[in-house]
Amino acid sequence: MTQLANQTVNQMPSSDSAPLLEIHDLEVGFRTQRGLVPAVRGVNLTLYPGQTLAIVGESGSGKTTTAQAIIKLLAGTGQVTGGQILFEGRDLTTLTAAEMQAVRGREIGYVPQDPMSNLNPVWNIGFQVAEAIRANSDLRGKALKQRTIEVLQEAGLADAADRLKQYPHQFSGGMRQRVLIGIGLSARPKLLIADEPTSALDVTVQRQILDHLATLTRDYGTSVLFITHDLGLAAERAEQLVVMYKGKVVESGPSQEILANPQHPYTQRLVAAAPSLASRRIQAKKNQDAPAPEIFSAGGTDTALITRATERELAASGKDLISVEGITKMYRIRTSGLKHDELLAVNDVSFGVKKGTTTAIVGESGSGKSTVAKLILQLESLTSGRIEFEGRDVAGLKGRELLNFRRRVQPVFQDPYGSLDPQYNVGNTIAEPLLAHRVGTKKERQKRVLELLEQVSLPAATQFRYPSELSGGQRQRIAIARALALKPDVLVLDEAVSALDVLVQGQILNLLTELQTELNLTYLFITHDLAVVRLVADNVCVMQKGRIVEAASTDDVFDNPREVYTQDLLAAIPGGDFEFGR
Amino acid sequence: MLWYTGKRLLQMIPVFFGATFLIYFMVFSLPGDPIAALYGERPPSPAVIAQIRAEYNLDQPFIVQYLLYIGNFFQGDLGTTYSGRSVSDVMASAFPITARLAMLALAFEAFFGILVGLIAGLRKGKLFDASALVVSLLLISVPTFVIGFVLQFVFGVQLGWARTTVSGAAPLDELILPALVLASVSFAYIVRLTRASVSDNLNADFVRTATAKGLSRPRVVTVHVLRNSLVPVITFLGVDIGSLMVGAIVTEGIFNINGVGGTVFKAIRLGEGPTVVSFIAVMVVIFVLANLLVDLLYAALDPRIRYAK
Incomplete structure (x- = not known):
């Protein structure tokens, strides 16, 4: 596969000049007590002057390690164990510390x-x-x-x-x-290595910054080595793609070709799972009015999601399960001395959620979307307004009634590393809400834990393990199982998939969709990622600066966004200029 | 910042009164009659005792004694010891000696502690690091008086490099050896603190970025690793100023230094209320000022810390 890929690259028309960066059979390992653990296993890539090349892969694929090996800044015990890194014909792996210092910053920016x-x-x-x-x-x-x-x-x-x-x-x-x-x-510098430069940022900011970076590097003629986990972003920003998996290059070549016609099964899965691409595909399918299944790339794990999204009926009629009327939350911020500033985190927000549907609240950081979640969960008190659950005002709930409300409305939070107690094994973690609400006997609780583990597709033996032994995706499944323990009607998912790799994100979204059908759950889905919204939500509320600027069904929002802000958000989903399913 | 400093200084007032009151009360409640202790085997006549009692206000109730003492304190009269010397006189001779000793010790532990800790942190797992850890563990676990006597014997008696005891005026060069002894334990802690902090910061993302800018290794270490690592060390040093000023009793005893520690110890044994309280009051002020200095330094080293006004 690698050889084949290299041939493609070498046939590129832009190869009239000598390559700026050539990596031959690069191997990088990390020294541990059990010997050398390989992280990069025989990577080849070629970058020509003025070109942009993206390395794509999930966490642990060795993409960052490859980048750090180029400027000799491997973390901890990492070391290059084989291969060559030729920069303008000079092998960087053989340079001394002083020679490398002259290359860093001046020749290669990071x-x-x-x-x-x-x-x-x-x-x-x-x-x-x-x-x-x-x-x-x-x-x-x-x-x-x-x-x-x-x-x-x-x-x-x-x-x-x-x-x-x-x-x-x-x-x-x-x-x-x-x-x-x-x-x-x-x-x-002649080469700029950009390692996930915008992953931590809001989508609209991400777009601005990447546009700016593209302009700068084009003006200076800088080559860019772009590292990302988002295939859509990579395809949009780079002419050449290198897909890495478990330390190896599984596919490389021109972005357009790889995206349209992925060869390796892993690339196919990546193409299928990337929410940015999937949401584009849904859009493409709807607009073409062609229900042909070939439109999904082969091996799409998201087929079910896309089908559900495309076939989605308007939300079930009937009364709202949760109804929010004109809620406002004001925070007082101390500025200087005894003076206070008032911050309207949530400003006159109203919406309704029907049973069995998913309502997404979308916005950038600081838009007030998480505050809305906290207000509904009764974790913060309202400044004004009214929140009703099954027609009853929940604002004044106390004691027993508040507990009952909490049983029926459960949260799942963003950070799967921070929201599980590292000292508690998985079984105890899942059983804790049952214990707190004094549900059942020890035996019954035990049974329920096993049932829940099965619902979130984890083996029964997981109950004896500790969070530190589990991956991010597994932890998020456990957080979901814990939220489901009390058989709630509503799950409030606050950025529940944002911290996960694309493939894992796809799995969790699938799981949530299945559980929704199976248990008739109602979801309130808080996210900054419109692409994910396209896959799971029935209704969307777009929030900006504490207000809902647009609220409609998902299809409406994506087909005819009325607000400029919503249009900006939509435009910021990567892969926008891309054609699918030739 | 000015406002914050002022507020902290104002906070010293209740601390001062609280501390002096408590100490005065404790000394007052000590068992035994100070006058009897003063004269030992041959007790004086009851008339003389009564006269001395009246002179030192010992015949008054506790609270009156305290208020009289505080009143005099603010007029600059710290009272007299039972041997007739004025307390301010005793202070003027004891404090400079202890201050000199403490500052010398502080300089030693800060300089050598940070240096050794930095090198150990940079060479984690190597021979230097391992030896530094062993030595610091040894210094922490062996009592100060053992270290004191050993150094006194080796350098004072066997090698003859230093005087075994310090003369009355306690010049700086004679204080080097006692200062090393006094600094030993804190030195060990500073080595460990600096080492941990340096090795943490070496792995920080901003250090990698600094290297990627093309900076030299020495510059990365001094500018980006060392300054960030000093924050916890400075905190420790500030608290240590206080304990070095007070906790030199053992070291002062070994080297026969007429500093604060020995004087307070003697005064407590004699039940000399005014002497003990006056010394403690000054120490309290030193402690509070040292802590304030630490907090201000802290803000200077780490711009994220801005104290609420």
Whole structure:
């Protein structure tokens, strides 16, 4: 497969000049007590000047390790155990530390993954940018400061001159990522390695930043090695794709070709699972009015989801199970001294949820969507407005009645690592709500745990294991099982799949859909990801700055978005310019 | 920041009164008659005792004694010891010596502790790191007086590099050996604290990014690893200023230094209320000021910490 892929790359018309970066049979391993554990096993790739190449794969596929091996910044005990990394014909693996220092920054720029942790919190922004310029040029004093401001302005921070003395914690995630992009490009390197540069950001911010990055690299003629887990994003941003799986390249070639006609089963699964692509496919299918099943790429694990989404009837008629009327939540923020500022986190929000349906609340961070979830779960008190559950006002519930309400409305949270107690084994974790609500005897609870594990498709033996031994997807299944333990009517899913890899995300979404049909559950689905919404939701409320700006059925929102904001969100789903199912 | 500092200084007032009151009460409640202890075998005549009692206000109820003491305190009169020396005199001779000893010890433990900790953190798992860990464990587990006597014997008696005891004026060079002894335990803690902090920060994302910028290794270590690692160490050092000022009793005893520790110890045994309370009051102020200094340094080292006004 790899050889075949290389041939394709070498036949590219742009190969009139010598390649900028060539990786031959690269092998990287991590030294552990049990010997060398290979992480990258024989990777080959070729990048020509001015080209953009994306490495795609899920976490653990070795894509980041490959990138870090190029600039010799492997984490911990990692080391290159074989192969060559030729940069302009020079083998980087043989360079000394001092020679490598001259390559980093000046020849190869690096934009890291998480903007929150990649700037030193104790130095101001100006210092950290100036430091990078200083290390790679002779600029000092006034000229250095001038260049620092220029670099930041080029990266999209218009008021850079006034913000040099500010610290990273005073910048938003998107602004920090701009700073990091500025640093990476400050010395006009020939190659820029961008490792998931926007995964931690809101979709609209992501789009702006990637557009900006594309413009900059095109203007400077910089080649880009783009690392991402999102196939749709990769296809949109790069001409060449390299798909990695378990340390190996399973497929490589021009993006359009791979997406339209994936050869390797793993790539096929990735293409099928990527929500950004799946939601596009649903759209494509609906618009073409062609119910041909070939429209789904082969091996699509999301076939069921897509079928359900395309065939979705308007939500069942009848009375609302949950009805929210004009709810408002105001937070008081202390500014200085005794003064307070008032923040309207949720501003006059109304919507209704019918039994057995899924309502998605979509918005960027800070839009108030999570606050709505907390208000419905009775974890925060209302400032004004009314929330009804089965026609009863839930605002004043106390004691026994509140407990009963909690039994019927259960939450599942975003972080599968933080929401499970590491000291509790899985069985105890799932049984805990039963115990808290004094349901059944010990034996009955035990039986229920096994039943729940089966419902979320985990083996019975899982009950004796601890969260640290489980993957993110397994943990999220356990969180769902725990939420289902009390046989609730409503699940409030707050970014429940956002932290998961695409393939796992697809599985969990499938599971949720099955459970909904089986148990007649009602979902309130809080997310920032419109692509996921397309797959699971019946109705959508789009929130911006505490208000619902648009509320309609999913089909309506995707077919005729009325608000500019909704259109922006939709446009920000990657893979938009792509043709499927030729 | 100014507002915050002012607020913290104001907080010292209740701390000061609370501490002096408690200490005065404790000394007052100590068993035994201080006058009798003063004269030992040959008790003086009842008239003399009564006269001394009146002179030191010992015939008044506790609360009156305390208020009289505080009243005098604010007029600059700290009272006299039972041997007739004024307490301010005793303080003026004891505090500079202890302060010199404590500052020297602080300088030693900060400099060597951070240096050794940094190298150990950078070479985690290597020989230097392993030896540093063993030595620091040894220093923590062996009592100070053992370390004191051993160093006194080796350097003072056998090698003759230092004086075994410190002369009355306690010049700086004679205090080097006692300061090393005094610093030993804290040195060990600082080594371990710095080492852990450095090895944590070495793996931080921003350190990798700094290297990717093309910075040299020394610059990455000093600018991006060391400063971030110093935050917990500074906290420890600040708290340590207080204990070094107070906790030098053992070391002062070994090297026969007339510092604060020995003086307070003697005063407690004699039940000299004014002496004990005056010393403690000054120590309380030092403690509070040292803690304030730490909090301010903390904010200077880590810009994310901004104290609410």
